[in-house]
Amino acid sequence: MAQYSSEVDGVFVALADPTRRDVIRRLGRGPTSVGELAGEFPMTLPSFMKHVRTLESNGLIRTVKVGRVRTCVLNRDRLALLDDWLAEQRRIWEERTDRLERLVTDALEEQE
Amino acid sequence: MNPELDLTLERIIRAPRAVVWRAWTDPARFARWWVPAPTICRVERLDVQPGGAIVTQLSDDGLQFGPHLDATFLAVEELERLVYTNAVDSTLRPANPSPIAMTAEVTLADHPDGTDYRIIVRHGDPDSRALHEELGFAEGWGTVTKQLAGVAESEAAR
Numbered sequence: 001m002a003q004y005s006s007e008v009d010g011v012f013v014a015l016a017d018p019t020r021r022d023v024i025r026r027l028g029r030g031p032t033s034v035g036e037l038a039g040e041f042p043m044t045l046p047s048f049m050k051h052v053r054t055l056e057s058n059g060l061i062r063t064v065k066v067g068r069v070r071t072c073v074l075n076r077d078r079l080a081l082l083d084d085w086l087a088e089q090r091r092i093w094e095e096r097t098d099r100l101e102r103l104v105t106d107a108l109e110e111q112e
Numbered sequence: 113m114n115p116e117l118d119l120t121l122e123r124i125i126r127a128p129r130a131v132v133w134r135a136w137t138d139p140a141r142f143a144r145w146w147v148p149a150p151t152i153c154r155v156e157r158l159d160v161q162p163g164g165a166i167v168t169q170l171s172d173d174g175l176q177f178g179p180h181l182d183a184t185f186l187a188v189e190e191l192e193r194l195v196y197t198n199a200v201d202s203t204l205r206p207a208n209p210s211p212i213a214m215t216a217e218v219t220l221a222d223h224p225d226g227t228d229y230r231i232i233v234r235h236g237d238p239d240s241r242a243l244h245e246e247l248g249f250a251e252g253w254g255t256v257t258k259q260l261a262g263v264a265e266s267e268a269a270r
Contacts (some may be wrong), residue, residue: 005211012211034206085211086235090119093231095124099145100229104135
């Protein structure tokens with residue numbers, strides 16, 4: 001559970017930045033080399049690489065090096081964690097409401 | 113209300129509104145339903161007024177307590193509505209709760225069978241969600257919304 005929640009944190013952290021969201025969006029259209037990606041963003045290569053590393057360390061993308069070309073690939077499974085997280089929040093609130101309901105209806109029965 | 117970002121829940125509770133309200137606003141009662149057993153909830157503060165604190169701690173053994181919720185009420189309308197957020201902590205300091213901030217709104221209304229109880233939990237970070245949808249995960253969110261509709265309909269059918 002702790003590991004799962006730190007993974008979810010990582011996804012939110014990685015997606016919190018507009019450049020990283022643009023990179024994800026771009027990779028949604030297919031794998032792209034780091035060089036080609038970097039050319040599309042108005043920043044220095046070291047700054048851009050920082051974003052790539054953040055995305056990679058949080059598992060949102062993988063990079064594969066073939067020869068001298070490093071290619072970035074989107075990891076869609078990791079994005080699916082957002083779904084799991086919302087479903088988990090829903091479950092917490094539903095169960096919480098179940099308990100509230102039980103408490104208040106039991107209280108009434110005791111009075112009768 | 114934005115179905116992609118928000119979580120909603122609707123329930124007809126077979127108890128009068130005042131009883132449901134008391135379960136939310138009386139610390140001893142609140143502690144009994146806020147978290148699932150066997151975890152023990154200690155209500156540190158439950159100051160039910162706009163700007164008031166809602167702070168709970170949790171324990172597995174009843175001895176060592178750890179942080180749970182540290183939030184602030186934004187709006188309180190007696191017997192009708194409660195809104196709190198964890199984006200501002202109980203000392204009114206802006207907070208960065210993990211993984212993202214939320215606002216929970218609880219509304220109570222009279223119903224022939226008791227109380228019409230509704231919750232909307234609004235989550236922050238719309239950009240991530242928008243992206244998520246754009247990349248073709250709308251299916252997943254749709255499923256959640258369908259389940260919600262199912263719950264709402266089965267409630268209505270009762």
